[in-house]
Amino acid sequence: MQQWGPGVDRLRIGVVGVGVQGQLHARALRDVRQAELVAVADISSRNREWAETHLGVRAVPDVGDLLDEVDAVSVCTPDHLHEDATLAALAAGKRVLLEKPMALSRASCDRIIAGRPDPDALMIGHVLRFDPRVLRLREVVRSGELGDIWHVKVWRCTSQAVGEGIWDRTSVAWFLGIHDADLLRFVTGREVEVTGAVGRKVLSPSHDVVHATVRFADGAIGTMENNWTLPHSRPSRADAGLRIVGEHGILEMNLSHNDLLYARRDGVASFMDTYFWPGRDGGGAYNLRTELEAFVDAALTGGPTPVSGEEGRAAVAVVEDVEAALAGDPPPGN
Numbered sequence: 001m002q003q004w005g006p007g008v009d010r011l012r013i014g015v016v017g018v019g020v021q022g023q024l025h026a027r028a029l030r031d032v033r034q035a036e037l038v039a040v041a042d043i044s045s046r047n048r049e050w051a052e053t054h055l056g057v058r059a060v061p062d063v064g065d066l067l068d069e070v071d072a073v074s075v076c077t078p079d080h081l082h083e084d085a086t087l088a089a090l091a092a093g094k095r096v097l098l099e100k101p102m103a104l105s106r107a108s109c110d111r112i113i114a115g116r117p118d119p120d121a122l123m124i125g126h127v128l129r130f131d132p133r134v135l136r137l138r139e140v141v142r143s144g145e146l147g148d149i150w151h152v153k154v155w156r157c158t159s160q161a162v163g164e165g166i167w168d169r170t171s172v173a174w175f176l177g178i179h180d181a182d183l184l185r186f187v188t189g190r191e192v193e194v195t196g197a198v199g200r201k202v203l204s205p206s207h208d209v210v211h212a213t214v215r216f217a218d219g220a221i222g223t224m225e226n227n228w229t230l231p232h233s234r235p236s237r238a239d240a241g242l243r244i245v246g247e248h249g250i251l252e253m254n255l256s257h258n259d260l261l262y263a264r265r266d267g268v269a270s271f272m273d274t275y276f277w278p279g280r281d282g283g284g285a286y287n288l289r290t291e292l293e294a295f296v297d298a299a300l301t302g303g304p305t306p307v308s309g310e311e312g313r314a315a316v317a318v319v320e321d322v323e324a325a326l327a328g329d330p331p332p333g334n
């Protein structure tokens with residue numbers, strides 16, 4: 001029976017996969033007023049014990065074991081397992097928040113999309129869409145103030161220490177580039193065509209650094225740079241940002257800072273106030289909390305999903321094309 005929707009004031013949620021990201025979801029859920037974390041599912045007994053000890057909730061091995069007691073789930077399993085857990089929860093009539101990347105191919109996205117009883121039952125966790133700086137930048141770009149967009153650069157680079165923990169099961173493009181694929185589409189409102197990609201294997205058997213080139217339908221061009229080659233000694237583990245150069249100005253966002261620089265060609269430059277960290281301990285969980293609040297609010301009000309499966313699929317298509325370009329294969333096509 002569908003237990004969420006207008007009239008219900010609290011969403012009972014289960015987190016599926018309580019590894020690095022699932023633990024963040026579980027912790028952030030405690031800050032979401034209308035959400036109650038009631039259970040987690042994880043195949044790892046160590047992670048189940050962690051959840052029982054630190055979250056005080058029931059921990060079960062399989063998603064199927066918690067569906068009876070929740071209204072919704074947050075799927076935080078490894079990328080290649082997103083489809084199974086999501087389809088199981090959707091089939092049981094649950095709302096699903098699915099971590100990025102939605103899946104590892106257009107075909108897998110299509111199966112997930114086909115499994116939705118209602119398009120709003122599924123939300124993709126593209127967390128950058130909940131970053132106030134991204135939203136402000138998007139507002140300026142979408143207002144047309146920049147005039148024609150000439151070129152864009154997006155980059156997301158992380159520490160070798162992060163890469164070492166995951167490069168046997170994901171790739172730079174799937175782990176980092178997926179954020180940028182979505183960001184480019186989200187802020188510009190334009191579809192992204194991958195025109196090429198080069199990569200180098202310097203630390204691991206996979207491409208540790210990837211530079212991709214993209215084109216937009218209106219003629220704008222761009223680059224996407226992703227790597228996990230930053231040395232351990234770098235004080236900040238992440239270097240990520242976005243620059244949009246247009247006819248009337250340039251917008252730059254560096255995720256290492258709290259401000260958005262807006263320097264216009266007419267001579268006016270300003271740092272827009274987009275400060276949003278609630279405290280030093282909040283970390284990236286703040287945007288995540290906003291994402292979770294949006295998910296819960298949409299479920300409780302019966303509102304539209306904040307990030308649809310179709311949006312998730314479009315980002316997956318970009319990364320699938322980057323991977324094809326790296327392999328020297330033709331793009332899989334839509």
Ligand SMILES: NC(=O)c1ccc[n+]([C@@H]2O[C@H](COP(=O)([O-])OP(=O)(O)OC[C@H]3O[C@@H](n4cnc5c(N)ncnc54)[C@H](O)[C@@H]3O)[C@@H](O)[C@H]2O)c1
Nearest residue numbers: 017018019020021022041042043044076077078079099100
């Ligand atoms: N939004 C972001 O910025 C962000 C950041 C990191 C990771 N992620 C995404 O979150 C997801 C999880 O990544 P992670 O780094 O936490 O991985 P992880 O390996 O740390 O955690 C995955 C967890 O899933 C569990 N698991 C595996 N198979 C399972 C199954 N069949 N049923 C239940 N649990 C199962 C594992 O035991 C593990 O605890 C990935 O899709 C990743 O891309 C998103």
